[in-house]
Amino acid sequence: MLTDLVSLAREAKSWPFEQARALLNHVLKKRLSDAERDAARLLIDAGKADEALATFEALNRPVLLETGYGPSGLPHMGTFGEVARTTMVRNAFRALTGDHWATRLVAFSDDMDGLRKVPEGVPNPEMLKEDLHLPLTKVRDPFGTHDSFGSHNNARLRAFLDSFGFDYEFMSSTETYRSGRFDATLLTLLERFDAIMAIMLPTLGEERRATYSPFLPISPVTGHVLQVPTLERNVAKGTIVFDDPAGGRTEVPVTGGHVKLQWKPDWAMRWTALDVDYEMSGKDLIESVRESGKICRALGGVPPEGFNYELFLDIEGKKISKSKGNGLTMEQWLRYGTPESLSWYMFQSPKSAKSLHFNVIPRAIDDYLSFIEQYRTQEPAKRIDNAVWSIHAGDPPEVASPVSFALLLNLVGVANASNKDQLWAYMAKYLPEATPANEPVLDQLMDRALNYYEDFVRPTKAYRAPTDVEAAALLDLAERLKALPADTTDGETIQNEVYAVGKAHAFEPLRAWFQALYEVLLGASQGPRFGSFAAIYGLPQTIELIEAGARGELAG
Numbered sequence: 001m002l003t004d005l006v007s008l009a010r011e012a013k014s015w016p017f018e019q020a021r022a023l024l025n026h027v028l029k030k031r032l033s034d035a036e037r038d039a040a041r042l043l044i045d046a047g048k049a050d051e052a053l054a055t056f057e058a059l060n061r062p063v064l065l066e067t068g069y070g071p072s073g074l075p076h077m078g079t080f081g082e083v084a085r086t087t088m089v090r091n092a093f094r095a096l097t098g099d100h101w102a103t104r105l106v107a108f109s110d111d112m113d114g115l116r117k118v119p120e121g122v123p124n125p126e127m128l129k130e131d132l133h134l135p136l137t138k139v140r141d142p143f144g145t146h147d148s149f150g151s152h153n154n155a156r157l158r159a160f161l162d163s164f165g166f167d168y169e170f171m172s173s174t175e176t177y178r179s180g181r182f183d184a185t186l187l188t189l190l191e192r193f194d195a196i197m198a199i200m201l202p203t204l205g206e207e208r209r210a211t212y213s214p215f216l217p218i219s220p221v222t223g224h225v226l227q228v229p230t231l232e233r234n235v236a237k238g239t240i241v242f243d244d245p246a247g248g249r250t251e252v253p254v255t256g257g258h259v260k261l262q263w264k265p266d267w268a269m270r271w272t273a274l275d276v277d278y279e280m281s282g283k284d285l286i287e288s289v290r291e292s293g294k295i296c297r298a299l300g301g302v303p304p305e306g307f308n309y310e311l312f313l314d315i316e317g318k319k320i321s322k323s324k325g326n327g328l329t330m331e332q333w334l335r336y337g338t339p340e341s342l343s344w345y346m347f348q349s350p351k352s353a354k355s356l357h358f359n360v361i362p363r364a365i366d367d368y369l370s371f372i373e374q375y376r377t378q379e380p381a382k383r384i385d386n387a388v389w390s391i392h393a394g395d396p397p398e399v400a401s402p403v404s405f406a407l408l409l410n411l412v413g414v415a416n417a418s419n420k421d422q423l424w425a426y427m428a429k430y431l432p433e434a435t436p437a438n439e440p441v442l443d444q445l446m447d448r449a450l451n452y453y454e455d456f457v458r459p460t461k462a463y464r465a466p467t468d469v470e471a472a473a474l475l476d477l478a479e480r481l482k483a484l485p486a487d488t489t490d491g492e493t494i495q496n497e498v499y500a501v502g503k504a505h506a507f508e509p510l511r512a513w514f515q516a517l518y519e520v521l522l523g524a525s526q527g528p529r530f531g532s533f534a535a536i537y538g539l540p541q542t543i544e545l546i547e548a549g550a551r552g553e554l555a556g
Contacts, residue, residue: 005098010045015350016088016091017096032056032058039052040052064104065103066086067107069157071109072113079157079160083166084346085347086280105166106169106171107170108173111136112136113173113263114133125142128142134225136174150174157170178257182270183255186255187254188300189254196298200214203287211228211229215261216260220252228242228245232251239254275301276304278304282310310351310352312354338448344367359456365445372396401442401445407532411423420443426536463521463555464519465555473513478543517530520554521549523554
């Protein structure tokens with residue numbers, strides 16, 4: 001599905017394609033001379049990326065995209081967002097190059113970092129307290145399921161990413177340091193120690209400058225990750241000397257996992273050693289990206305292409321903080337919304353701050369469903385910029401749900417439904433061929449609607465009595481609907497009668513009539529298309545609801 005799209009991808013306006021084109025420019029500049037780059041560009045733009053790869057050996061290496069994970073905590077919304085967005089860029093790049101150029105997505109876990117504090121909400125906190133400052137892969141697992149806390153959280157990360165079907169390679173900091181893969185770059189850093197210090201020291205406070213070293217040695221005595229000054233360095237031997245609080249003056253090699261790096265030098269070292277081509281990060285890391293880029297160049301590498309996305313805000317417009325717990329967890333979103341709706345939310349305007357709260361979920365679900373519907377009739381140039389193209393790697397489902405989430409929420413409330421069987425009973429007349437098996441998305445949305453209504457809608461319901469003008473209009477609508485066949489399931493036919501009543505009773509503007517319907521009959525200030533709601537709820541039941549509302553009985 002990602003082949004034969006080069007010309008469309010070259011002109012696409014959505015941000016994943018903008019990033020993919022920037023990534024392509026970056027890789028060509030990084031790997032080829034000016035003349036070679038121009039020749040390769042002509043081939044790729046002509047849809048002949050396979051010829052470009054065959055012509056220029058330097059292009060045969062896969063393009064590497066990286067995301068990072070700190071395994072002192074469990075995977076969270078930010079983890080999902082970073083992997084989802086990077087995957088969107090990866091798929092756009094594949095389309096841009098005719099899917100001829102191999103790509104890799106590495107999910108890198110910084111599991112060699114020392115445990116600095118005991119996380120909240122984990123079992124056996126006293127045990128973790130005893131293991132403070134050990135590398136996360138040496139900290140005992142408080143859950144008792146793995147050989148270390150780091151391994152436990154790494155397993156959770158992989159299960160988390162696998163559950164969403166992400167295509168990625170997992171990489172462990174501990175394993176990579178110990179395997180020797182970073183050794184050459186670590187020795188370069190040792191050699192260029194002064195240049196790295198010249199980059200880092202101006203960014204630090206006076207007290208921190210006095211003790212700072214890019215190297216964090218692992219104590220041979222305690223196994224702790226130590227933040228201590230480097231007293232001596234021996235480039236020929238590949239070692240550093242430091243004062244170990246538990247063992248005195250100590251010399252260790254910088255290779256083989258005997259040290260790890262402070263996080264900015266570590267980030268730069270990974271970019272260099274792994275030859276990372278692309279990595280995005282949050283707006284709060286702009287300065288860190290800049291400093292790590294300088295270090296990467298000092299190590300002889302080329303910093304990756306990438307961009308800084310905005311952070312999410314809570315309902316009050318404040319920055320979301322894991323410690324404050326003022327944001328949404330993955331589990332919470334998936335209790336009320338689908339994974340696709342979350343991907344849709346992540347796609348939208350990544351450089352604009354957005355609220356990440358329960359109240360955004362219903363709209364995200366219905367917007368995703370509407371984009372699926374739009375995709376079916378769009379021309380190719382519009383399709384490739386549709387969010388669902390990026391969400392589904394160019395192969396979105398042909399249909400989504402025949403019923404909106406907003407409508408389901410109102411159906412749950414009016415029908416006083418407590419389980420899906422009750423909702424499917426209402427669907428039987430409106431969609432007689434529909435079943436949970438052939439409408440799986442609708443079936444999933446019913447689960448989410450029941451949960452969302454119970455937790456958020458029911459407590460906020462506020463019915464009101466109609467005004468005299470509204471009551472007369474409601475009774476008129478009831479009479480008009482009685483004139484229709486009782487088994488009417490055509491939402492448009494019912495909607496036409498609703499419009500006619502609003503105009504006949506001179507509501508100005510007309511939306512005031514619909515607002516009255518929602519507030520009097522549904523206990524909310526807005527709602528679904530009323531004709532569709534009535535068609536599913538059933539015409540006789542809708543008439544009873546309207547008459548009860550006209551009498552003011554629902555407000556009691």
